[in-house]
Amino acid sequence: MIRKSEKSKFNEPLSETVQKLVDQFGGWLNVFSRVTNSFDRALVNLGKTVDCPFPHRHGNGGGKGKFRLSASDVVGHEGRGICTCMQDGGMGAVALLMEDGVGGGQYAQCLLTVLRALDPATKDTHVRKETAPVVVGPKNSVMDPQEVARRKERLDLIARDLVSLDHPTAAPARAYFKNRGIPLNSNIQDVKFHPGLKHWADSETEPEKKVLLGTFPTIVSAFRSKDGRVVNFHRIFITADGAKAPVKEVKKICSPMPGFSGSAITIAKTEGRVLHVTEGVEKGWAIHLVTGESTKVAYSCTTLPTVHVDRAMYDSVVIWSDCDPVKPNRTRQSGDGQYFAWELARRLFTEGFDVTFMMPDGNPANAKGRDWEDVIVQEGVLDLSGSYYRFQTLKTFAAKGGVHKRQIAA
Incomplete structure (x- = not known):
């Protein structure tokens, strides 16, 4: 289809404009409280499980006591919804708002709704159903230098033991791709191999605790920011013969650095x-x-x-x-x-x-x-x-x- 370009009133992508306003407003948790009342119980019980705001996604149980909002101030994780009705990584803030029907469930309209709710020129005309709850959590979405340093250290500890996929020790990774019918060659870029990373998971009996499920060979891929910096790692836990590791979450990401969005x-x-x-x-x-x-x-x-x-x-x-x-x-x-x-x-x-x-x-x-x-x-x-x-x-x-x-x- 041939179509002429149209000039936008924004000087940057809408998503970037909205994210800047969200940062100024104190993060996505406060956006939830500004735009909708569907997440109020989760906001006042931040990090703890409450009834899922989307009972239609569940069976007869309706998602009772299954949903929580992440209390993490990780960029990309702050305000993430975790529930049994969602994929292992949960749903990000925008996806949650869309699922709630904000902007008619449409991505661009959802962002525009958030923009109107936060923009100084229009925010006074935006009204939600009731008074917003007080959010007890991160006061802003900017990571403090100590947290940035801790996350960088964790990523560096992984990075120092990474090898290319053609390295003699990377046989499990080569077997993994071969088992999937997609052979490797030297063109593969930011995908490496780690001989053994620990896999931690949430405790089934104590949600606030982690349990060690084992140490596994791991395919580690680097996320790069807009300016080319490595800001996170994606991990695929496998076995020595190239099968998926016997864990629920075979694929996980680390806590990201600033610039992950x-x-x-x-x-x-x-x-x-x-x-x-x-x-x-x-x-x-x-x-x-x-x-x-x-x-x-x-x-x-x-x-x-x-x-x-x-x-x-x-x-x-x-x-x-x-x-x-x-x-x-x-x-x-x-x-x-x-x-x-x-x-x-x-x-x-x-x-x-x-x-x-x-x-x-x-x-x-x-x-x-x-x-x-x-x-x-x-x-x-x-x-x-x-x-x-x-x-x-x-x-x-x-x-x-x-x-x-x-x-x-x-």
Whole structure:
């Protein structure tokens, strides 16, 4: 589709404008109390479990005593909702507000609602249902220097024992990728191997305590901020023979440094001006093997809309969306994977990129279907000759053959 660029009243992406206001307002916890009353019980019991504000996501139990808001002031974690009805990483602040129906459950409208609630020019006209509760928690979202130093030390302790995936000791990592049908080569970038990291998990009997589940070989990938700094690590815990570790949370991230918002893992970097974006290290590597082009991945689908793409480095972006099931009793009639990936596509198009949106076709609406790694492996796409032919083949498995939106000069 050909469409002329439209000038925005904002001088930067809306997400960045909103985040600056949120920081000034004291963090997302105070935004919750400003915008909605759905999280009041969780706010006044910060870090402790209360009834889930989304009982429709649960069965007969309705989520009684299953939900809590994170008390952490980690950038990206402060205000994160944790519940049995959510993925292991929980839901970020914006995702929680959207699930609550703020802005009609639409990403951009949700941000605009927050903007109106915090902007000095409009905040006095914003009214929520009742008086906001007093939030006992982080007074602001700026980490103190001591906490930054502690987190940097933890990341440095991991980094000092990392080796490349072709190192003799990294055999478990090579086996892991081989078992998935996506062989490694030297193009892989910020993905390394650690011979043994401890895996801690929440105690089932004492929620405030951690228990050590074991020490496992680990694939460690680096999140880089907009300016290229390593601001966090993503970990995949595996076994010596390349299987997933026998733990509930196989994939985890560390406590991030400032600058984590908008960061991504660089899977591969090539000379071209096309960037492929998806979620998940393994899927990102499979997509690079198909295309031979630069690839970055987000931590999860909910962080996709904020991924930074440098306009000076890339002209075109191909977004590889999951096709998640539509959750029952939800106003939004699309799964999380495709919804947040499309929000990224919309944002990048307004920023002047040519955008191609690739979503697997033919998945059932009420169940998790194949993602792009599944398609690539199961259809033998890597056995085909030439990246152009492989990409065109994948388009036959994409909804509408892939959706392309091209920016042109006015």
